[in-house]
Amino acid sequence: MKLRPKEPPSSELTPEKLYLRRREWLKQAGLFVGASAVWGGSLVALMNRGAADPPDVEVPVGPDPLAGRARAEPPADFDTDEPRTPFEKVTTHNNYYELGLRKTDPARHAGSLRTRPWTLEVGGELARPRRLDLDEVLGWFALEERVYRMRCVEAWSMVIPWLGFPLGALVKRLEPTSRARYVELTTLMDPEQLPGQRDDVLPWPYVEALRMDEAMHPLTLLAVGLYGRALPGQNGAPLRLVVPWKYGFKGVKSIVRLRLVEEWPRTTWNEAAPDEYGFYANVNPAVDHPRWSQASERRIGESGRRPTLPFIGYAEHVAGLYADLDLRRHF
Protein backbone atom coordinates (compact mmCIF):
# COMPACT_ATOMS: atom_id res chain seq x y z
CA MET A 1 0.00 0.00 0.00
CA LYS A 2 1.31 3.41 -0.99
CA LEU A 3 1.49 5.95 1.67
CA ARG A 4 -0.17 9.20 0.73
CA PRO A 5 1.54 12.26 2.11
CA LYS A 6 -0.25 13.52 5.09
CA GLU A 7 -2.48 16.44 4.44
CA PRO A 8 -1.84 19.50 6.54
CA PRO A 9 -4.35 20.01 9.27
CA SER A 10 -7.26 22.16 8.24
CA SER A 11 -6.18 24.83 10.69
CA GLU A 12 -3.15 25.56 8.49
CA LEU A 13 -5.09 25.98 5.26
CA THR A 14 -5.36 29.53 3.95
CA PRO A 15 -8.98 30.49 4.03
CA GLU A 16 -10.34 30.77 0.52
CA LYS A 17 -11.41 34.36 1.09
CA LEU A 18 -7.90 35.45 2.07
CA TYR A 19 -6.39 33.49 -0.80
CA LEU A 20 -8.59 35.35 -3.26
CA ARG A 21 -7.83 38.68 -1.61
CA ARG A 22 -4.11 38.02 -2.01
CA ARG A 23 -4.56 37.42 -5.73
CA GLU A 24 -6.62 40.58 -5.98
CA TRP A 25 -3.96 42.48 -4.09
CA LEU A 26 -1.20 41.25 -6.39
CA LYS A 27 -3.23 42.19 -9.44
CA GLN A 28 -3.89 45.66 -8.10
CA ALA A 29 -0.23 46.13 -7.18
CA GLY A 30 0.74 45.11 -10.70
CA LEU A 31 -1.73 47.55 -12.24
CA PHE A 32 -0.50 50.30 -9.92
CA VAL A 33 3.13 49.76 -10.88
CA GLY A 34 2.30 49.49 -14.57
CA ALA A 35 0.08 52.56 -14.71
CA SER A 36 2.43 54.76 -12.69
CA ALA A 37 5.37 53.67 -14.86
CA VAL A 38 3.46 54.50 -18.06
CA TRP A 39 2.28 57.91 -16.83
CA GLY A 40 5.57 58.84 -15.13
CA GLY A 41 7.54 57.58 -18.13
CA SER A 42 5.45 59.65 -20.51
CA LEU A 43 6.01 62.78 -18.46
CA VAL A 44 9.76 62.19 -18.33
CA ALA A 45 9.86 61.47 -22.07
CA LEU A 46 8.14 64.80 -22.77
CA MET A 47 10.63 66.56 -20.51
CA ASN A 48 13.63 64.94 -22.16
CA ARG A 49 12.55 65.58 -25.72
CA GLY A 50 16.01 66.17 -27.13
CA ALA A 51 17.32 67.73 -23.96
CA ALA A 52 18.05 65.14 -21.32
CA ASP A 53 21.18 65.33 -19.23
CA PRO A 54 23.82 67.65 -20.65
CA PRO A 55 26.03 65.83 -23.13
CA ASP A 56 29.45 64.72 -22.04
CA VAL A 57 32.01 66.92 -23.67
CA GLU A 58 35.08 65.17 -24.89
CA VAL A 59 37.95 67.01 -23.33
CA PRO A 60 40.06 67.43 -26.44
CA VAL A 61 43.29 65.49 -26.59
CA GLY A 62 45.80 64.78 -29.31
CA PRO A 63 46.96 66.96 -32.16
CA ASP A 64 45.37 70.36 -32.48
CA PRO A 65 45.02 72.22 -35.80
CA LEU A 66 46.39 75.30 -34.06
CA ALA A 67 49.46 73.61 -32.58
CA GLY A 68 52.66 75.40 -33.47
CA ARG A 69 50.94 78.60 -34.63
CA ALA A 70 52.63 81.81 -33.57
CA ARG A 71 51.16 83.43 -30.48
CA ALA A 72 51.11 87.12 -29.60
CA GLU A 73 50.35 89.05 -26.45
CA PRO A 74 46.96 90.75 -26.56
CA PRO A 75 46.53 94.42 -25.69
CA ALA A 76 46.56 94.42 -21.88
CA ASP A 77 43.46 96.51 -21.16
CA PHE A 78 41.08 94.30 -23.14
CA ASP A 79 41.09 91.25 -20.88
CA THR A 80 38.74 90.82 -17.95
CA ASP A 81 39.96 89.17 -14.78
CA GLU A 82 36.48 87.91 -13.91
CA PRO A 83 36.40 84.14 -13.39
CA ARG A 84 36.33 82.20 -16.65
CA THR A 85 33.26 80.11 -17.43
CA PRO A 86 34.35 76.45 -17.25
CA PHE A 87 35.16 74.71 -20.54
CA GLU A 88 32.32 72.20 -20.23
CA LYS A 89 29.77 74.99 -19.81
CA VAL A 90 31.16 77.04 -22.70
CA THR A 91 30.90 73.97 -24.93
CA THR A 92 27.49 72.58 -23.86
CA HIS A 93 25.37 75.74 -23.70
CA ASN A 94 25.28 77.08 -27.23
CA ASN A 95 22.91 78.84 -29.56
CA TYR A 96 23.81 77.41 -32.95
CA TYR A 97 20.46 76.66 -34.58
CA GLU A 98 22.17 75.02 -37.55
CA LEU A 99 23.11 72.23 -35.10
CA GLY A 100 19.80 72.13 -33.19
CA LEU A 101 17.48 74.46 -31.35
CA ARG A 102 18.20 73.50 -27.75
CA LYS A 103 21.22 74.69 -25.84
CA THR A 104 22.70 71.19 -25.57
CA ASP A 105 21.94 70.17 -29.17
CA PRO A 106 25.01 71.74 -30.83
CA ALA A 107 27.39 69.80 -28.57
CA ARG A 108 25.59 66.57 -29.50
CA HIS A 109 25.49 67.20 -33.23
CA ALA A 110 28.78 69.00 -33.87
CA GLY A 111 30.40 65.79 -35.13
CA SER A 112 28.87 66.32 -38.57
CA LEU A 113 30.87 69.50 -39.15
CA ARG A 114 34.12 69.00 -41.13
CA THR A 115 36.45 71.90 -40.41
CA ARG A 116 39.43 71.00 -42.62
CA PRO A 117 40.05 71.77 -45.40
CA TRP A 118 38.21 75.07 -45.04
CA THR A 119 37.88 77.73 -47.69
CA LEU A 120 37.18 81.37 -46.98
CA GLU A 121 35.84 83.28 -49.95
CA VAL A 122 36.65 86.99 -49.87
CA GLY A 123 34.95 89.40 -52.21
CA GLY A 124 33.12 92.65 -52.82
CA GLU A 125 34.84 95.99 -52.44
CA LEU A 126 38.41 94.79 -52.06
CA ALA A 127 41.50 94.66 -54.23
CA ARG A 128 41.45 90.98 -55.23
CA PRO A 129 38.36 88.81 -54.67
CA ARG A 130 39.49 85.19 -54.23
CA ARG A 131 39.21 81.94 -52.34
CA LEU A 132 41.60 81.47 -49.46
CA ASP A 133 42.53 78.37 -47.54
CA LEU A 134 41.96 78.97 -43.84
CA ASP A 135 45.39 77.63 -42.93
CA GLU A 136 46.94 80.14 -45.33
CA VAL A 137 45.04 82.95 -43.59
CA LEU A 138 46.16 81.66 -40.20
CA GLY A 139 49.75 81.90 -41.41
CA TRP A 140 49.37 85.68 -41.78
CA PHE A 141 48.62 86.44 -38.14
CA ALA A 142 49.90 85.54 -34.70
CA LEU A 143 47.07 84.25 -32.53
CA GLU A 144 46.13 86.20 -29.41
CA GLU A 145 44.28 84.96 -26.36
CA ARG A 146 41.49 87.40 -25.46
CA VAL A 147 39.40 86.84 -22.33
CA TYR A 148 36.07 88.44 -23.18
CA ARG A 149 32.68 88.65 -21.57
CA MET A 150 29.93 87.36 -23.82
CA ARG A 151 26.35 88.49 -23.33
CA CYS A 152 23.53 86.62 -25.00
CA VAL A 153 20.37 88.51 -25.99
CA GLU A 154 18.56 85.92 -23.80
CA ALA A 155 20.06 87.60 -20.70
CA TRP A 156 22.80 85.14 -19.79
CA SER A 157 26.54 85.71 -20.02
CA MET A 158 29.88 83.93 -19.92
CA VAL A 159 33.58 84.77 -19.72
CA ILE A 160 35.47 83.01 -22.50
CA PRO A 161 39.20 82.88 -23.32
CA TRP A 162 39.14 83.08 -27.11
CA LEU A 163 42.05 82.48 -29.43
CA GLY A 164 42.09 84.48 -32.64
CA PHE A 165 43.21 87.52 -34.57
CA PRO A 166 41.61 90.94 -35.08
CA LEU A 167 39.11 91.08 -37.94
CA GLY A 168 40.54 94.52 -38.72
CA ALA A 169 43.95 93.01 -39.50
CA LEU A 170 42.41 90.71 -42.11
CA VAL A 171 40.25 93.44 -43.65
CA LYS A 172 43.27 95.72 -43.93
CA ARG A 173 45.28 93.01 -45.63
CA LEU A 174 42.50 92.48 -48.17
CA GLU A 175 42.89 96.15 -49.23
CA PRO A 176 39.33 97.53 -49.14
CA THR A 177 38.28 99.96 -51.84
CA SER A 178 37.02 103.40 -50.85
CA ARG A 179 33.45 102.18 -51.32
CA ALA A 180 33.60 99.49 -48.63
CA ARG A 181 31.27 100.56 -45.79
CA TYR A 182 30.23 97.26 -44.22
CA VAL A 183 31.79 93.85 -43.60
CA GLU A 184 29.36 90.98 -44.24
CA LEU A 185 30.12 87.47 -42.96
CA THR A 186 28.24 84.30 -43.90
CA THR A 187 28.01 80.84 -42.33
CA LEU A 188 28.57 77.65 -44.31
CA MET A 189 25.42 76.52 -46.14
CA ASP A 190 25.39 72.71 -46.11
CA PRO A 191 22.49 70.78 -44.55
CA GLU A 192 24.66 67.64 -44.58
CA GLN A 193 27.07 69.22 -42.13
CA LEU A 194 24.61 71.61 -40.49
CA PRO A 195 21.39 69.56 -40.34
CA GLY A 196 19.49 72.37 -38.62
CA GLN A 197 19.44 74.12 -42.01
CA ARG A 198 16.74 71.63 -43.09
CA ASP A 199 14.48 73.36 -40.57
CA ASP A 200 13.40 76.79 -41.77
CA VAL A 201 13.31 78.52 -38.36
CA LEU A 202 15.55 81.21 -39.87
CA PRO A 203 16.40 82.14 -43.46
CA TRP A 204 19.64 80.25 -44.10
CA PRO A 205 22.52 80.76 -44.45
CA TYR A 206 23.13 82.87 -41.38
CA VAL A 207 24.52 86.31 -42.23
CA GLU A 208 25.89 88.98 -39.93
CA ALA A 209 27.54 92.28 -40.64
CA LEU A 210 29.38 95.16 -39.01
CA ARG A 211 29.90 98.76 -39.93
CA MET A 212 33.47 99.26 -41.19
CA ASP A 213 34.58 101.16 -38.07
CA GLU A 214 33.18 98.38 -35.85
CA ALA A 215 34.96 95.74 -37.90
CA MET A 216 38.24 97.65 -37.69
CA HIS A 217 37.99 98.13 -33.92
CA PRO A 218 40.82 96.28 -32.19
CA LEU A 219 38.36 94.51 -29.83
CA THR A 220 36.65 92.77 -32.76
CA LEU A 221 38.05 89.30 -33.13
CA LEU A 222 37.92 86.46 -35.60
CA ALA A 223 38.21 83.49 -33.25
CA VAL A 224 39.64 80.11 -34.23
CA GLY A 225 40.00 78.67 -30.75
CA LEU A 226 39.01 78.80 -27.09
CA TYR A 227 40.78 77.65 -23.96
CA GLY A 228 44.00 77.42 -25.99
CA ARG A 229 42.76 74.89 -28.56
CA ALA A 230 40.86 74.88 -31.86
CA LEU A 231 37.17 75.80 -31.57
CA PRO A 232 34.79 72.90 -31.04
CA GLY A 233 32.11 72.65 -33.73
CA GLN A 234 29.36 73.80 -31.40
CA ASN A 235 31.22 77.07 -30.78
CA GLY A 236 31.43 77.87 -34.48
CA ALA A 237 34.51 76.03 -35.75
CA PRO A 238 36.72 76.68 -37.50
CA LEU A 239 36.27 80.46 -37.77
CA ARG A 240 33.77 82.73 -36.02
CA LEU A 241 33.20 86.36 -35.21
CA VAL A 242 33.47 87.69 -31.64
CA VAL A 243 32.29 91.25 -30.96
CA PRO A 244 32.30 91.39 -27.17
CA TRP A 245 30.25 94.57 -26.73
CA LYS A 246 27.37 93.23 -28.83
CA TYR A 247 24.80 90.51 -28.16
CA GLY A 248 26.05 87.04 -28.98
CA PHE A 249 23.91 86.58 -32.09
CA LYS A 250 26.21 89.00 -33.93
CA GLY A 251 28.94 86.36 -33.58
CA VAL A 252 28.36 84.49 -36.85
CA LYS A 253 29.83 80.98 -36.77
CA SER A 254 31.62 78.66 -39.22
CA ILE A 255 32.34 81.54 -41.62
CA VAL A 256 32.90 80.71 -45.30
CA ARG A 257 32.45 84.12 -46.89
CA LEU A 258 33.63 87.65 -46.17
CA ARG A 259 32.34 90.48 -48.33
CA LEU A 260 33.02 94.18 -48.14
CA VAL A 261 29.94 96.04 -49.32
CA GLU A 262 28.68 99.55 -49.83
CA GLU A 263 24.98 98.95 -49.12
CA TRP A 264 23.64 98.11 -45.67
CA PRO A 265 23.55 94.28 -45.63
CA ARG A 266 20.53 92.31 -44.48
CA THR A 267 21.39 90.27 -41.40
CA THR A 268 19.60 87.12 -40.28
CA TRP A 269 17.96 87.85 -36.91
CA ASN A 270 17.28 91.44 -37.86
CA GLU A 271 15.49 90.23 -40.98
CA ALA A 272 13.55 87.56 -39.03
CA ALA A 273 12.31 89.91 -36.30
CA PRO A 274 13.37 93.54 -36.89
CA ASP A 275 11.53 94.90 -33.84
CA GLU A 276 13.36 92.48 -31.53
CA TYR A 277 16.89 92.20 -32.92
CA GLY A 278 18.53 95.35 -34.15
CA PHE A 279 21.41 95.60 -36.61
CA TYR A 280 23.66 97.17 -33.98
CA ALA A 281 22.68 94.83 -31.12
CA ASN A 282 24.93 96.65 -28.69
CA VAL A 283 24.55 95.32 -25.15
CA ASN A 284 22.37 97.96 -23.50
CA PRO A 285 20.65 97.53 -20.12
CA ALA A 286 18.47 100.57 -20.86
CA VAL A 287 16.88 99.12 -24.00
CA ASP A 288 14.81 96.04 -23.23
CA HIS A 289 13.99 93.27 -25.58
CA PRO A 290 10.24 93.63 -26.24
CA ARG A 291 9.58 90.42 -24.31
CA TRP A 292 12.14 90.49 -21.53
CA SER A 293 14.35 92.86 -19.59
CA GLN A 294 18.01 93.40 -20.50
CA ALA A 295 18.76 95.17 -17.22
CA SER A 296 20.36 92.13 -15.63
CA GLU A 297 21.91 88.83 -16.65
CA ARG A 298 22.64 85.41 -15.27
CA ARG A 299 26.35 84.65 -15.43
CA ILE A 300 26.57 80.97 -16.32
CA GLY A 301 28.04 79.14 -13.34
CA GLU A 302 26.88 81.74 -10.80
CA SER A 303 23.65 81.83 -8.86
CA GLY A 304 21.35 84.82 -9.03
CA ARG A 305 21.67 87.74 -11.39
CA ARG A 306 24.11 90.58 -11.90
CA PRO A 307 23.30 93.97 -13.40
CA THR A 308 24.21 94.30 -17.08
CA LEU A 309 26.75 97.03 -17.85
CA PRO A 310 26.41 99.24 -20.95
CA PHE A 311 28.34 97.53 -23.76
CA ILE A 312 28.84 94.84 -21.09
CA GLY A 313 31.79 96.73 -19.67
CA TYR A 314 33.51 97.77 -22.91
CA ALA A 315 31.95 101.27 -22.99
CA GLU A 316 35.29 103.05 -22.52
CA HIS A 317 36.58 101.39 -25.69
CA VAL A 318 33.54 101.53 -27.97
CA ALA A 319 30.95 104.07 -26.76
CA GLY A 320 32.64 106.66 -28.98
CA LEU A 321 31.68 104.72 -32.10
CA TYR A 322 28.05 105.60 -31.43
CA ALA A 323 28.39 109.17 -30.17
CA ASP A 324 26.00 110.56 -32.79
CA LEU A 325 23.53 107.69 -32.72
CA ASP A 326 20.28 107.41 -30.77
CA LEU A 327 20.81 103.97 -29.25
CA ARG A 328 17.14 103.62 -28.32
CA ARG A 329 16.18 103.82 -31.97
CA HIS A 330 19.27 102.07 -33.32
CA PHE A 331 19.24 99.18 -30.86
Added chain:
Amino acid sequence: MANPRSWLEPAVVAGSLAPFVLLGVRALGGTLGADPVAELLNQLGLVTLVFLVASLACTPLKILLGWKWPIAVRRTLGLFAFFSALAHFLVYLVLDRELALGAVVADVTERPFVTVGFAALVVLVPLAVTSTKRALQRLGPRRWRWLHRLAYVAGVLGVVHFFIRVKKDTTEPLVYGAVLGLLFAVRLGDAVQKQLRQRAARRRTLS
Protein backbone atom coordinates in the same frame (compact mmCIF):
# COMPACT_ATOMS: atom_id res chain seq x y z
CA MET B 1 -15.07 44.02 -3.49
CA ALA B 2 -13.98 47.64 -3.05
CA ASN B 3 -13.50 50.12 -5.91
CA PRO B 4 -12.27 48.06 -8.88
CA ARG B 5 -9.90 50.85 -9.85
CA SER B 6 -8.51 51.69 -6.45
CA TRP B 7 -5.02 51.41 -7.95
CA LEU B 8 -5.64 54.14 -10.51
CA GLU B 9 -5.43 57.32 -8.50
CA PRO B 10 -2.37 56.28 -6.47
CA ALA B 11 -0.70 55.30 -9.74
CA VAL B 12 -1.39 58.73 -11.26
CA VAL B 13 -0.03 60.40 -8.12
CA ALA B 14 3.12 58.27 -8.22
CA GLY B 15 3.65 58.84 -11.94
CA SER B 16 3.05 62.57 -11.57
CA LEU B 17 5.78 62.75 -8.93
CA ALA B 18 8.34 61.41 -11.43
CA PRO B 19 9.23 64.81 -12.98
CA PHE B 20 9.85 66.31 -9.55
CA VAL B 21 11.97 63.35 -8.44
CA LEU B 22 13.94 63.53 -11.69
CA LEU B 23 14.57 67.28 -11.35
CA GLY B 24 15.54 66.79 -7.71
CA VAL B 25 18.02 64.05 -8.56
CA ARG B 26 19.49 66.13 -11.38
CA ALA B 27 19.75 69.19 -9.13
CA LEU B 28 21.56 67.22 -6.42
CA GLY B 29 23.83 65.53 -8.96
CA GLY B 30 24.65 68.84 -10.65
CA THR B 31 23.44 67.61 -14.05
CA LEU B 32 20.91 70.34 -14.79
CA GLY B 33 23.27 71.77 -17.40
CA ALA B 34 25.11 75.06 -17.75
CA ASP B 35 22.11 77.16 -16.71
CA PRO B 36 20.35 75.14 -13.99
CA VAL B 37 17.82 77.85 -13.13
CA ALA B 38 16.70 78.13 -16.74
CA GLU B 39 16.48 74.34 -16.98
CA LEU B 40 14.29 74.16 -13.86
CA LEU B 41 12.07 76.96 -15.16
CA ASN B 42 11.70 75.38 -18.59
CA GLN B 43 10.99 71.89 -17.29
CA LEU B 44 8.54 72.94 -14.58
CA GLY B 45 6.74 75.17 -17.07
CA LEU B 46 6.48 72.36 -19.58
CA VAL B 47 5.26 69.87 -16.97
CA THR B 48 2.61 72.35 -15.83
CA LEU B 49 1.27 72.55 -19.34
CA VAL B 50 1.27 68.74 -19.69
CA PHE B 51 -0.67 68.34 -16.41
CA LEU B 52 -3.12 71.02 -17.44
CA VAL B 53 -3.73 69.51 -20.87
CA ALA B 54 -4.05 66.03 -19.30
CA SER B 55 -6.63 67.24 -16.78
CA LEU B 56 -8.55 68.99 -19.55
CA ALA B 57 -8.47 65.79 -21.62
CA CYS B 58 -10.44 63.79 -19.02
CA THR B 59 -13.93 65.02 -19.88
CA PRO B 60 -13.42 64.87 -23.68
CA LEU B 61 -12.20 61.26 -23.28
CA LYS B 62 -15.42 60.44 -21.48
CA ILE B 63 -17.46 62.18 -24.18
CA LEU B 64 -15.65 60.56 -27.09
CA LEU B 65 -14.97 57.06 -25.79
CA GLY B 66 -17.41 56.70 -22.93
CA TRP B 67 -14.58 56.03 -20.47
CA LYS B 68 -15.42 56.97 -16.92
CA TRP B 69 -12.05 56.39 -15.31
CA PRO B 70 -10.41 59.65 -16.50
CA ILE B 71 -12.93 61.59 -14.40
CA ALA B 72 -11.55 59.81 -11.33
CA VAL B 73 -8.08 61.29 -11.86
CA ARG B 74 -9.09 64.70 -13.20
CA ARG B 75 -8.77 66.45 -9.86
CA THR B 76 -5.38 64.88 -9.13
CA LEU B 77 -4.04 66.04 -12.50
CA GLY B 78 -5.45 69.52 -12.00
CA LEU B 79 -3.84 69.80 -8.59
CA PHE B 80 -0.51 68.68 -10.01
CA ALA B 81 -0.85 71.39 -12.66
CA PHE B 82 -1.33 73.93 -9.90
CA PHE B 83 1.58 72.67 -7.79
CA SER B 84 4.02 72.58 -10.70
CA ALA B 85 2.91 76.08 -11.74
CA LEU B 86 3.57 77.21 -8.18
CA ALA B 87 7.00 75.50 -8.17
CA HIS B 88 7.76 77.19 -11.51
CA PHE B 89 6.87 80.57 -10.02
CA LEU B 90 8.86 79.93 -6.84
CA VAL B 91 11.99 79.02 -8.82
CA TYR B 92 11.58 82.29 -10.72
CA LEU B 93 10.95 84.26 -7.51
CA VAL B 94 13.64 82.73 -5.30
CA LEU B 95 16.39 81.37 -7.56
CA ASP B 96 16.10 83.64 -10.59
CA ARG B 97 15.02 86.97 -9.10
CA GLU B 98 16.38 86.24 -5.60
CA LEU B 99 13.26 87.75 -4.01
CA ALA B 100 13.90 91.18 -5.54
CA LEU B 101 10.22 92.08 -5.40
CA GLY B 102 10.69 95.35 -7.29
CA ALA B 103 12.08 93.44 -10.29
CA VAL B 104 9.28 90.88 -10.04
CA VAL B 105 6.58 93.57 -10.01
CA ALA B 106 8.26 95.27 -12.97
CA ASP B 107 8.38 91.95 -14.83
CA VAL B 108 4.73 91.16 -14.13
CA THR B 109 3.52 94.60 -15.15
CA GLU B 110 5.88 95.33 -18.07
CA ARG B 111 6.82 92.04 -19.72
CA PRO B 112 3.84 90.56 -21.54
CA PHE B 113 5.14 87.01 -21.27
CA VAL B 114 5.56 87.24 -17.49
CA THR B 115 2.19 88.97 -17.19
CA VAL B 116 0.48 86.15 -19.05
CA GLY B 117 2.27 83.43 -17.07
CA PHE B 118 1.43 85.12 -13.78
CA ALA B 119 -2.21 85.47 -14.84
CA ALA B 120 -2.33 81.72 -15.54
CA LEU B 121 -1.09 80.99 -12.03
CA VAL B 122 -3.60 83.41 -10.51
CA VAL B 123 -6.42 81.72 -12.45
CA LEU B 124 -5.37 78.33 -11.10
CA VAL B 125 -5.57 79.45 -7.44
CA PRO B 126 -9.39 79.48 -7.08
CA LEU B 127 -9.54 76.15 -8.91
CA ALA B 128 -7.10 74.54 -6.48
CA VAL B 129 -8.93 76.08 -3.49
CA THR B 130 -12.32 74.76 -4.66
CA SER B 131 -11.05 71.31 -5.59
CA THR B 132 -12.50 69.62 -2.47
CA LYS B 133 -15.84 67.81 -2.26
CA ARG B 134 -16.95 70.29 0.35
CA ALA B 135 -16.28 73.25 -1.90
CA LEU B 136 -18.25 71.53 -4.64
CA GLN B 137 -21.19 71.10 -2.27
CA ARG B 138 -20.97 74.64 -1.00
CA LEU B 139 -20.85 76.15 -4.51
CA GLY B 140 -23.36 73.79 -6.02
CA PRO B 141 -22.47 71.77 -9.13
CA ARG B 142 -23.65 74.44 -11.58
CA ARG B 143 -21.54 77.27 -10.22
CA TRP B 144 -18.65 74.90 -9.55
CA ARG B 145 -18.65 73.76 -13.20
CA TRP B 146 -18.70 77.34 -14.42
CA LEU B 147 -15.79 78.27 -12.18
CA HIS B 148 -13.75 75.26 -13.25
CA ARG B 149 -14.08 76.15 -16.92
CA LEU B 150 -11.36 78.67 -15.99
CA ALA B 151 -8.99 75.73 -16.45
CA TYR B 152 -9.31 76.35 -20.20
CA VAL B 153 -8.41 80.01 -19.65
CA ALA B 154 -5.33 78.90 -17.70
CA GLY B 155 -4.44 76.50 -20.50
CA VAL B 156 -4.67 79.19 -23.16
CA LEU B 157 -2.63 81.61 -21.03
CA GLY B 158 -0.03 78.88 -20.47
CA VAL B 159 0.33 78.21 -24.19
CA VAL B 160 0.57 81.94 -24.96
CA HIS B 161 3.19 82.32 -22.19
CA PHE B 162 5.19 79.46 -23.76
CA PHE B 163 4.73 80.80 -27.31
CA ILE B 164 5.94 84.34 -26.65
CA ARG B 165 8.80 83.09 -24.50
CA VAL B 166 10.52 81.10 -27.26
CA LYS B 167 12.42 82.85 -30.02
CA LYS B 168 11.73 81.15 -33.34
CA ASP B 169 11.31 77.52 -32.26
CA THR B 170 7.54 77.75 -31.98
CA THR B 171 6.68 74.13 -32.84
CA GLU B 172 6.30 72.85 -29.28
CA PRO B 173 4.00 75.62 -27.98
CA LEU B 174 1.94 75.30 -31.17
CA VAL B 175 1.51 71.56 -30.60
CA TYR B 176 0.19 72.16 -27.08
CA GLY B 177 -2.05 74.91 -28.42
CA ALA B 178 -3.45 72.57 -31.07
CA VAL B 179 -4.17 69.82 -28.53
CA LEU B 180 -5.91 72.33 -26.30
CA GLY B 181 -7.97 73.58 -29.24
CA LEU B 182 -8.98 70.02 -30.12
CA LEU B 183 -10.10 69.30 -26.55
CA PHE B 184 -12.09 72.52 -26.48
CA ALA B 185 -13.73 71.64 -29.80
CA VAL B 186 -14.90 68.31 -28.34
CA ARG B 187 -16.45 70.09 -25.37
CA LEU B 188 -18.08 72.67 -27.61
CA GLY B 189 -19.47 70.04 -29.96
CA ASP B 190 -20.86 68.14 -27.01
CA ALA B 191 -22.50 71.26 -25.56
CA VAL B 192 -24.12 72.13 -28.90
CA GLN B 193 -25.41 68.57 -29.26
CA LYS B 194 -26.92 68.68 -25.77
CA GLN B 195 -28.62 71.98 -26.54
CA LEU B 196 -30.13 70.59 -29.72
CA ARG B 197 -31.33 67.48 -27.93
CA GLN B 198 -32.94 69.56 -25.19
CA ARG B 199 -34.66 71.79 -27.70
CA ALA B 200 -35.96 68.79 -29.62
CA ALA B 201 -37.25 67.27 -26.39
CA ARG B 202 -39.00 70.50 -25.46
CA ARG B 203 -40.63 70.68 -28.87
CA ARG B 204 -41.84 67.12 -28.47
CA THR B 205 -43.48 67.87 -25.10
CA LEU B 206 -45.13 70.98 -26.57
CA SER B 207 -46.71 69.25 -29.55
